Structures are given as C-alpha cells and as structure tokens.
Amino acid sequence: MKLAILGASGHGKVVADTALQAGWTEVVFYDDAWPELEENGAWSVAGDTAALLSQLAEFEGVVVGIGNNRTRLAKTRKLACAGARLATIVHPRAVVSSQANIGRGSVVFAGAVIQVDSQLGEACIVNTNASIDHDCQLAPGIHVCPGVNLAGLVTVGEACWIGIGASVKQQVRIGAGVTVGAGAAVIRDIPDGEVVVGVPARAL
Secondary structure (H helix, E strand, C coil): CEEEECCCCHHHHHHHHHHHHCCCCCCEEECCCCCCCCEEEEEEEECCCHHHHHCHHHHEEEECCCCCHHHHHHHHHHHHHHHCCCCCCCCCCCCCCCCCCCCCCCCEECCCEEECCEECCCCEEEECCEEECCCCCCCCCCCEEECCCECCEECCCCCCEEEEEEEEECCECCCCCCCCCCCCCCCCCCCCEEECCCCEEEEC
C-alpha cells in the first residue's frame, strides 16, 4: 500500500516510520518547500501540494505530517474536499479499544493507549506513551503530546495543544485553541484560547 504524506518535517518522519511499521509498503512525501526541499531523512520529496492533488489516484492513503494544529487541520480538510483517501495511522504497539473511534487523518504513535468509548476527531495526534482514558471527547486538530495523561470523561476543543507530560483531571472541559504547558496539571475547566502552565495549571 502506498501512502502520501503532506509535510516533510520531523513529525512527518515519525508518521512515515509509524506507517511502515503499521503495514504500509511505500511512503512518498510532498511539501510546499519543494523543489528546494528534496528529501526528508530516508524519504524523497516528490512535489508540492498542487502536485499531490494532481496525483491522489496513485495513493491508497494520504495523511498530513505537519505539527501545527491549525495548519494540519486545514490541509486535511482541503485534501478531503479534493477526494483524498485520508488514512488513519496507528502504531502496532499502541493499544486502542475496539470501542474507541479515531477520526480520519489522525495518527497514534507507539505506546499510546486510547480507552473504551473515547472519540477523536480528524487530524489528531496522539503521541508516544500518551494515554486517553474512557469516554474522552477530542475535537479535530488536537495534539496530545508524549507522556500526556487524560483521565476519563475529559473534553478537549478544536486545535488544542496538550504539552509533553501534562495531566488532565477527570471530567475537565478544555476549550478550543488552548495550549497546556509541559508538565502542567489541569484540575479545572479552561475557556477557549487560554495558555495554562504549572501545578495546578493557571493562565499565563
């Protein structure tokens, strides 16, 4: 199976490596820095977004390998509108409940755990060793960074960034566009657009 990744970045390399371990047989990168950018680690860059859109029929799956949440979400939606077959990439050493739902264009890396009845929107990242407990609701375009722990019944709004090693108490609601700092402990609801840090987490 042949996968196209839009975004020749460090994050994109992890997506490519995860895809190969998950059974994809070939990965091709596209990036708008092409032709100046010709390779991304072990992989070549074949063209820009326009080139990818003209070659969608060649791929069994397409995913966006860009770390910026809003950019990744916007490009995922553009590809969907163009008829791309959006792939969901799950590392074979991730544990995902059969009763969980992961949106198209999302990636789940090694060591991650997603428990029963959790719902993830499109273009999410669940990074290395992150855990999402039961009945969580994650909107599109979220990045759950390495080592994050979300307790049960947590709700997270669109395009949030949950920083490395952060923890979120059960039943907390996090608004859209929130940034949670590395190692923060979130024990209360957070409104849209806030940046919170510390233990317990407080707005900057």
